[in-house]
Amino acid sequence: MFDLLIRGGQVVGPDHVTRADVAIKGERIAAIAATDGERLSADRTIDASGLFVIPGGIDPHVHFNLDYGPAHSHDYEYGTTAAAAGGTTTVINFAMQFGTETPLDGVRRSLEEAKGKAVTDFGLHVALAGEFTPELIAGLPDLFAAGVPSVKIYMIYGTKPGWVGGDGGLWAVMSAARQHNGMVMVHCENASIVNYLTQEAMRAGKNTPCDVEQTRPYWVEEEAMRRTFFLAEKAGCPLYIVHTSIKEGVALMREAKSRHLPFYIETLSTYLHFTDDRTCEPDGGLFINFPPMRFEEDQAALWKGIADEDVYSVGTDDFAVKFKDRQAIGSTLDSIPVGVAGVELRVAVLLAGVRAGKISMSDLVRVNSVNPAKIFGLYPKKGVIAAGSDADIVLVDPKREKRVLLKDLHSDTDYSIWDGLSFTGYPVMTLVKGKVTVENDKFIGEKGAGRFLPRTVPDPIRHGRI
Numbered sequence: 001m002f003d004l005l006i007r008g009g010q011v012v013g014p015d016h017v018t019r020a021d022v023a024i025k026g027e028r029i030a031a032i033a034a035t036d037g038e039r040l041s042a043d044r045t046i047d048a049s050g051l052f053v054i055p056g057g058i059d060p061h062v063h064f065n066l067d068y069g070p071a072h073s074h075d076y077e078y079g080t081t082a083a084a085a086g087g088t089t090t091v092i093n094f095a096m097q098f099g100t101e102t103p104l105d106g107v108r109r110s111l112e113e114a115k116g117k118a119v120t121d122f123g124l125h126v127a128l129a130g131e132f133t134p135e136l137i138a139g140l141p142d143l144f145a146a147g148v149p150s151v152k153i154y155m156i157y158g159t160k161p162g163w164v165g166g167d168g169g170l171w172a173v174m175s176a177a178r179q180h181n182g183m184v185m186v187h188c189e190n191a192s193i194v195n196y197l198t199q200e201a202m203r204a205g206k207n208t209p210c211d212v213e214q215t216r217p218y219w220v221e222e223e224a225m226r227r228t229f230f231l232a233e234k235a236g237c238p239l240y241i242v243h244t245s246i247k248e249g250v251a252l253m254r255e256a257k258s259r260h261l262p263f264y265i266e267t268l269s270t271y272l273h274f275t276d277d278r279t280c281e282p283d284g285g286l287f288i289n290f291p292p293m294r295f296e297e298d299q300a301a302l303w304k305g306i307a308d309e310d311v312y313s314v315g316t317d318d319f320a321v322k323f324k325d326r327q328a329i330g331s332t333l334d335s336i337p338v339g340v341a342g343v344e345l346r347v348a349v350l351l352a353g354v355r356a357g358k359i360s361m362s363d364l365v366r367v368n369s370v371n372p373a374k375i376f377g378l379y380p381k382k383g384v385i386a387a388g389s390d391a392d393i394v395l396v397d398p399k400r401e402k403r404v405l406l407k408d409l410h411s412d413t414d415y416s417i418w419d420g421l422s423f424t425g426y427p428v429m430t431l432v433k434g435k436v437t438v439e440n441d442k443f444i445g446e447k448g449a450g451r452f453l454p455r456t457v458p459d460p461i462r463h464g465r466i
């Protein structure tokens with residue numbers, strides 16, 4: 001006797017879709033059987049006919065509990081609740097390392113913030129935002145050994161004196177990652193050129209959100225990405241490029257893949273849904289992220305990259321803040337508030353791509369669940385519907401008409417770039433570790449049920465085999 005049976009749905013894996021029953025006992029998937037075969041029995045049976053049954057989504061890039069000037073992003077409770085409501089059952093959050101802290105200090109703080117709040121399981125990366133000191137680099141092996149093997153460098157702030165985001169810091173972190181089994185994540189933009197172009201634009205009297213893209217054009221990202229690839233190959237470390245926005249990035253990845261380098265690129269659901277022209281509308285400032293939204297040809301290349309397996313994962317860079325906090329950050333090109341929230345809409349955006357024929361359901365499952373689980377050392381506990389895996393499962397109705405309204409979102413912000421948009425195809429139920437956590441958009445889960453997932457970089461990932 002099982003606890004729960006999901007009966008008659010189309011179960012999606014990275015290379016197949018099969019009509020099957022999924023049986024759950026406790027927190028795990030216990031058995032999978034053909035719907036027409038031997039009948040499994042359980043305390044509760046959920047009829048999934050006409051629905052897709054997919055492994056819970058993994059958002060590898062969120063910023064919960066991030067203090068950024070006067071703005072504070074939503075916390076683990078709101079962040080993971082919004083995630084679950086949209087079909088994401090695992091997030092990897094960025095713990096911040098500031099100033100002269102050790103990388104582990106950031107992890108300790110983040111674990112404290114998650115306590116009693118997280119609804120879904122979560123992993124951590126550390127974003128290095130401090131001084132480039134021998135002590136900082138010496139602290140990395142301890143961080144990797146503590147289950148946080150991925151560290152992010154912001155090249156975008158690389159011109160700040162003494163800061164780890166410069167090329168020296170990047171090289172030092174890459175070398176440590178090679179020696180101690182870590183992975184380097186990089187925000188690729190050439191800081192010096194961006195600063196110059198920004199000052200030039202401001203001198204010319206340009207200060208609107210619509211001007212942002214021209215101050216950080218595609219080649220600024222491309223150059224930084226080429227440099228990062230070059231350095232990571234020299235250092236011999238695994239590399240994960242966050243939020244790739246340009247078609248040139250997909251081409252670079254394709255070339256790196258053909259050479260079996262252990263490099264992986266992520267894009268964002270916002271890049272898959274919006275383009276730069278949106279920043280020129282009256283509320284355009286709300287759509288600014290770094291790198292900025294790009295153009296239709298980039299968007300098309302990113303979708304194709306997912307289908308061709310050159311784009312490995314889709315994150316959100318979720319940073320949900322209150323409107324007035326956002327406005328308080330600044331209004332000039334060199335102070336413009338940055339960040340988009342989207343953890344709740346990530347799976348819906350991917351489903352829209354399936355509906356439009358850009359990717360298949362299996363492509364969706366690959367970038368939504370399988371790849372991020374493999375790259376970040378969570379597979380097969382997470383990322384797959386298989387006996388023994390955690391019962392993180394999402395039921396999707398491909399025909400469900402959903403109009404997104406701010407008041408219905410599970411975040412705690414007072415605006416949303418998704419407000420008023422319509423989707424056909426949307427999750428109808430989310431199971432987190434065997435428990436129905438969201439049903440028809442209503443959260444019925446348990447605060448604090450989410451646990452920290454310690455990770456390592458898997459051997460195949462270090463060798464470019466996913």
Ligand SMILES: [Zn+2]
Pocket residue numbers: 061063317
């Ligand atoms: Zn980010």
